[in-house]
Every structure is written in C-alpha cells, then in structure tokens.
Amino acid sequence: MSKGDLTRQRIIEEAAPIFNQRGFAGCSMQDVLDATGLEKGGVYRHFASKEELAAEAFQYAWTRVAKARREGQDAISGTVEKLQYSVKRFAETPGIFPGGCPLMNTAIDADDGNPVLRDLVCAAMKEWKARLASIVEDGLVSGEIRGGVQPRRIANTIIATLEGALMISRLEGDRTAVSDARDSLMTMLDGIAAG
Template sequence: MTKAEKTKNYIVEKTAPIFNMKGYAGTSLNDITAATGLTKGSIYGNFANKDEVALAAFDYNLNSNVKKIEAAVSKSRSTKSKLLAYIAVYESVLVDGITVGGCPVLNTAIDADDTHPALREKVLRAVLSWKKGISSLVTDGINNGEITAGTDPEQVALTLIAMIEGAIMISRLTNNFDHWHSIMNSLKKYINSLG
C-alpha cells in the first residue's frame, strides 16, 4: 500500500464515524481536519471534495456492518437462526455502539434522500443488496423445508429490514431501548412463524 493510499484510508477511517453521526450536511471540513489532524490541503490532496470523502465514509461504515452480519450469519446453521442473526448484529450496533451514530444505512438514507443523489444511490444499492441476501436465505429455507412453501421471500426481506430500521429509529429517537426489544420480540415471533 502506498503512502497516499494509507493517508486516504486514514482519512476515511477517522471521518466515517463523524459522517454517520452528523450526516453529510452536518459534517464540515473543520470536522474532517480535527478528526484527522491533517490540513485542508492534505484532505483535498487525497480527495477532490467533501463528496468523495462522504462516499468513501459511507462505504467504510456499510462494509463494517456487512462484515459483522456475514460473520454472524456464517456461524448460524438454520435459516431461522441466520435471519435472527441480523437482529443480534443490529442490536449490538444500536445498544453496544459498535458503529458510532447507529445504522449507516438508516442515517444516510434520511440524510441524502433529497440532498445528495450519489449518496442516495449508494444507500439504495445497499438496501437492495440487503433485500436480495435475505430473500436468498428465505428461498434456501423454503427449498430445504425449514420455511413454509408459498412464503414470499421478498416480503419477508422487506418486513425484516423495515422492522429493524424502524426499531432503530424509534428507540434512538425516544432514547428508550425497551422499544427496540419490543419490536424485535415481534420480529422474532414473525421469523419463527415462517415454518
């Protein structure tokens, strides 16, 4: 890895939590320089503009969560336990603060919805990939008899995503993690009812 690549990675690693907490509009160049200890010239010597830093920071935050999910899912044997692994990972993101600021998909989707088309596109691809992954798990579960035949994999995926992201939003907004647990208990019952 070249020195320039190391510097870019350093900038992304240090600013990713800030973008996740403050959003694109709320993160200033001063925030970036304070977090990295680098000058504006150093930042712009490695990135053309704040947009590039924000896009790279989203990728970093997303990939961090995806790795955690993949690790949890890979340890699970049954389809239902794999689906339940998503709940465990997001609970650790939310409660244990593994990802500073909460879920980068939810945060960036709200932040970039009407203001940053490139970030919005990245979030859209992330959600579609998430939906595809869950749908694939459900299809495998149907094929191996763990999940009832006739179950709609896409509907299950959308329900799981919506309930997780909705629970994160509600519990963070109210600062009441009992809401998270209540919604996740409903989601667990839903997953267990699939077959």
Template sequence: MSKGDDTKAMIIEKAAALFNQQGYAGSSMSDIMRVTGLQKGGIYNHFHSKDDLSLQAFDYAVSQIQRQYRSAWASKQNAIERLQAIIDVFRIFIDNPQHPIMRGGCPLLNTAIESDDAHPALKARAQQAMDSWRLLFRRIIEKGIKKGEINPKVDGDEVASIIISILEGSVMMSKLNGDSIHLERAIKHLNDYINSNLRI
C-alpha cells in the same frame, strides 16, 4: 499498505463516524480536519471533493455492517438461524452503542433520510446498499424453502421488507428516545414472527 493508503483509510474511517453522527451536510471541512488531524490539503490529496469522501465513507460504513452480518451467520447452517443471527446483529446498538460506526445510529437509515433530495449520488448508493440487504434476506429465504426449512408459501421479498422496516424503525425510535427498549421489542417480535410464520 503504503503510508498514503493508511492515511486514506484513516480519513475514511474517521469521516464515516463523523458523518453518521452529524450528517453529511452538518459536517464541515473543519470538522473533518479536526477528527483526522489533517489539513485540508492533506485530505484533498486523497479525495477529489467532500462528496467523493462522503461516498467512500458511506461504502466503508456499509462494509462494516456487512462484515457484522457475515460473521453472525457464517456458522449457521439453517435458514431460520441465519435470519435470526442477522437480526441479532442489531443488538450492537444496545450492547455497544459507542461503536464508532454505529454511534449515531444506523448509517444506512441516516444516509437514506439525509440524502433523499440533497445528494443524488449518495441516495443512489444508499438504494444500492438497501437492495443488497433485501437480496441477502431473499436468498436466505429461497434457499431455506428449497431445503425444506422455511414454509414454501412465504414471500421472501415481503419478509425482507417487514424485517428491515421493523429493525430500522426501532433503531430510529430507540435513538430518538435514548431508550433501547424499542429495539429490544422489535428483535423479540421479529424472532416470534419468524418462528410463527416462516418455520415449518
């Protein structure tokens, strides 16, 4: 990577963490300059606007979460184990709450809530990321059904909705109350749910 590429990557990484903690609307250019150590011109050398930076920062944050997922389930052969490994990734909010990208909670949840009406391009990007996450669960379930590892009566899209809703809701509750017990309960419940309803 060139020095310019390194600088751009650093801006994106720092901005992603800032936006996840303070929100896009709540983060000023002064805040971005503070966390990056750059002047406004140095930032705008790499981005057309704050909105451009926000989209690239969101993509970066999502890519970091996806990397965690891939790492968690890459060595798992069974569909049930893969689902449980992805759910277990959410322990990062318990075990490593100061992770730069996760410090403010789940970037996808935060962005989906904040960008609802105020930032249509960011909302579309959040929807795309959510669709990708749902598709991941559905594909694992469909392959599990074909391999005889998951109950064939299971509706993959329904299960994806349940898992995502419970995980995201529990992250929100744990973050709001400063207590990881809500996420711990959700992870336990989802593992019990998978063992009771999906496993053959």
C-alpha cells in the same frame, strides 16, 4: 499499501463517524481537518470533493457495520435460525459507529439532496434485502420454510422493523423498541417455519 494509500484510508476512517453523526450538510471539511490533523491540501490531495469523501466514508462505515451484523451467521445451518440470528445480532450487538446505523442516517440525509450518496444507500439496501431474501429462498428450497412465503416480503419486514425500532430507540434513549421489534420478528419467523 503506500504511504498515500494509508493516509487516504485514515482520512476515511476518521471522517466516517463525523459524517454518520452530523450528516453531509452538517459535517464541514474543517471538522474533517480537525479530526485528522491534516491541512486542507492534505485532504484534497486524496479526495476531489467533500462529496467524494462522504461517499467513501459511507461505504467504509456500511461495510464495517454489515460485516459486524453478519459475524457468525455462516456457522448456523438452519435457514429460520439464520434469519433469527440476523435479527438478534442487529438487536443485541452494540453499534460500532457513533450516531447509529449509517444506512438509515445516510438514507435520511441524502434522500432529496445528494444523488451520489442516495445511490450508494440504495445499493447497500438492495444488497441487505437480497441477502435476507436469499436465506428465505434457501429455506423454501430445503423445505425448512413453508410454501407461499415471499422472500422479498420477509426481507422488507425484517429491515423496516429493525431500522424503525432503532430510530424509535434512539429518540427515546433506551433499547425498548429494538427489544420489542426483536421479539415480534422472532414470532414472525417462528411462523414461517415448515412444520
């Protein structure tokens, strides 16, 4: 990587937590300058706009979070067990970004006001849902998951339950809702197993 590429990456890495905590509107370029120690020209040399930086920061944050949530999943052979692992990993692994889940935060922040960020969040959600649905599809093919189970429905239920529980837990200041969601999803996943 060139020196310019390294500087650009450092700006993204240092801006990502700020955007995640404060949102697009709540994060000023001065916040980014303060975090990076760069002058305005130093940031704008690498990014044409605040929106471009926010988009890169979201992609960086989401890539790191998604990777952390998947870590170890490939070593699990059973499809139901793989889904259960995904739920446990979400529920039991501490967040790696201040402010919570970048997907949820950016989705709420960009819903009506920023089509670029909204499109990036939609793409990230689509990828997460597809990954979970693919595991269910594999289980249907292998006979590990009973017939009639709808992969899309399972993926939507897992994501909605976990993200909703995370929001409740953040509001209440404890992990009870996330633990409850984990337990309920484990019961649901036990119920889709063939057998």
